[in-house]
Amino acid sequence: MKTYELTGKGLEHLTLVSREKPIPKKGEVLIRIRAASLNYRDLMIAKGVYRREVCYPLIPLSDGSGEVEAVGEGVSDCKAGDRVMGSFFPFFYDGLVGPETDRRALGGDLDGVLSEYIVLSSESVVKIPAGWSFEEASTLPCAALTAWNALYGAVPLLPGQTVLVLGTGGVSMYATLFARMGGARVIATSRSSGKLLKMKNFGAEEIIDTSRSPDWDASVHEITSGRGVDHVVDVLGGESFNRSLRAVRAGGQVSVIGVLSGTSGLVDTALILGKAIGVRGIYVGNRRQLEEMARALGNGSHRPAIDAVFPFSEVRNAFTALDKGDHFGKIVVRL
Numbered sequence: 401m402k403t404y405e406l407t408g409k410g411l412e413h414l415t416l417v418s419r420e421k422p423i424p425k426k427g428e429v430l431i432r433i434r435a436a437s438l439n440y441r442d443l444m445i446a447k448g449v450y451r452r453e454v455c456y457p458l459i460p461l462s463d464g465s466g467e468v469e470a471v472g473e474g475v476s477d478c479k480a481g482d483r484v485m486g487s488f489f490p491f492f493y494d495g496l497v498g499p500e501t502d503r504r505a506l507g508g509d510l511d512g513v514l515s516e517y518i519v520l521s522s523e524s525v526v527k528i529p530a531g532w533s534f535e536e537a538s539t540l541p542c543a544a545l546t547a548w549n550a551l552y553g554a555v556p557l558l559p560g561q562t563v564l565v566l567g568t569g570g571v572s573m574y575a576t577l578f579a580r581m582g583g584a585r586v587i588a589t590s591r592s593s594g595k596l597l598k599m600k601n602f603g604a605e606e607i608i609d610t611s612r613s614p615d616w617d618a619s620v621h622e623i624t625s626g627r628g629v630d631h632v633v634d635v636l637g638g639e640s641f642n643r644s645l646r647a648v649r650a651g652g653q654v655s656v657i658g659v660l661s662g663t664s665g666l667v668d669t670a671l672i673l674g675k676a677i678g679v680r681g682i683y684v685g686n687r688r689q690l691e692e693m694a695r696a697l698g699n700g701s702h703r704p705a706i707d708a709v710f711p712f713s714e715v716r717n718a719f720t721a722l723d724k725g726d727h728f729g730k731i732v733v734r735l
Contacts, residue, residue, distance in 0.1 A: 403515035404715055405457040409448025411719055414460070422519040424472035429522050431484060434534035435709075436464035436513050437732045438722050439542045439570060440658075445508055446719055454508055462488050462506040464513030465528050465537035466735075475522045483528045485694075486513060487687045488541045490524035494688040501683060506541075514715065516735060526690045529698035539704050539730040540694070542684055543570030548693040549685035550633050550655035551578050555678060559583030561630035564620060564647055565604070566640070568595040571657055573729050575633040576603050577702050584630075587623060589616050598728045602705055617643040628652060639665040650675040657682045705729025 401421045407413045424430045442461050444450040465485040468478050478484065489501050490510065506512045528537035550571075551557040563579040564587045565572040572588065579586045580603040588604035590596045591611040600607050608619045620629060628649035634641065635658030644654050645668060654677055672679060707727035710718040712735045722731050 401516040402712070403459055406446060406454075406460050407457050411446055411716055413456075414446060414716060414719070416713075416715075419515075421517055424470055424475075424519050426473040427475060427521055427523070428472040428519050429468050429475060429478050429484075429525060430470040431464075431466045431486070431518050431520065431525070432469045433464045433466040433513055433515060433518060433735050435466070435538035435732055435734050436461045437535075437538040437543075437730050438718055439463065440722070441542070442507060442512075443719060443722050447723075450508065458507075459511040459513070459515050459518075460507050461512040461514040461733075462508070463538055463541045463543075464518070465534045465540075468525075469517070471522065478522045478525060483534070483537070484525040485528050485537050485541055485690075486518070486520050487524045487526060487690055488545065488684045489686065490520055492686045493523060494686050497683050505684075514733070524687065526687060526694055529694045531698065532703075535706060535709055535732045535734060536704055538732055539570065539574075539706070540697075541690065543730070544574040544704070545685040545690050545693060546657055546682055547571050547574035547578055547633065549689055550657060550680075550682050551575060551582070551631065552692075553682070553685065553689060554680055555653050557582045557584055557631060561585070562587065562624060564629040564632045564644075565589070566632070566634055566636050566644075568592070568599050568728055569635060570730050571635055572633060573599075573602065573705055577704065579603075581696065581700060581702055587620060587629060595728050598705070615643075617646040620647040624649075631655065633657060637665075641665055642668045642671070645671040645675070645677060648675070648677055651677070653678040653680065655680055655682050706732055708732070709734050 468482040562585045565575045568590050576586045586604040587606040588599040589608045596607040608616045613619045632644040632654045634644045707729045709732045
């Protein structure tokens with residue numbers, strides 16, 4: 401089979417190689433990968449700037465979908481021909497983050513999905529939503545599940561509530577989609593007027609251009625008549641975090657997901673206490689949540705935004721497109 405390997409830090413070390421096609425053992429399934437999508441984490445790993453070291457050679461990418469080609473002994477919950485995706489944390493089946501997530505994620509600690517074939521435990525795969533293409537389904541295991549966990553993993557979003565999404569990346573795009581599905585209102589921020597227009601066409605009712613309104617927390621209060629939003633999906637962190645605390649209503653929720661504005665900053669803990677804000681760190685999610693999300697998506701017509709689809713032979717170009725940051729929605733590789 402053909403597969404991509406990272407043999408060191410930097411995209412120049414991403415190489416297409418041949419490996420032995422794996423054979424599923426007891427409890428495992430062999431998956432013919434049809435599509436894989438890129439996350440910002442994949443870019444950081446490829447460039448060698450991820451928050452922790454990885455072991456080389458590594459097959460990159462955590463998110464992929466395909467069809468089961470063969471099953472090992474004892475597998476009864478999958479059969480050949482099933483359309484499936486792998487779980488970001490293959491051994492994190494339910495419950496809270498714990499030992500199951502420690503150095504056990506695809507495409508970083510474990511070999512990923514940028515390969516013609518992969519083998520996973522049958523307990524680590526989930527059937528893709530009914531009616532979804534392989535390209536669409538490949539965007540689900542990381543960014544989509546992170547957004548789903550943020551909005552439905554602890555204090556479920558309710559119809560009529562308001563969600564603030566920061567930026568227009570994959571997590572923010574999916575948070576907008578899930579908020580629309582749940583009957584909630586979305587406010588989106590970005591410093592790109594072009595991306596904000598796309599976000600509005602995607603379903604955000606209100607937009608804030610942060611290049612013109614850097615005090616976006618004040619703009620949120622203007623839009624909400626001083627109340628604040630019910631939930632902030634915060635992919636920025638760092639020095640921007642206090643703005644999220646100011647933008648959320650008393651008793652609201654702030655989901656901490658990314659560190660695009662840095663990994664540290666002075667936090668106004670008095671705001672958290674005085675407004676009784678729920679602050680929750682989100683580290684993707686478990687297999688049960690992935691199944692739950694897939695069922696919800698199979699019951700409707702909501703679809704992700706896919707900016708570009710690259711052939712398997714042009715994987716480096718896909719990484720370059722992600723690095724440029726001009727895209728809206730997800731970047732996918734078709735096998």
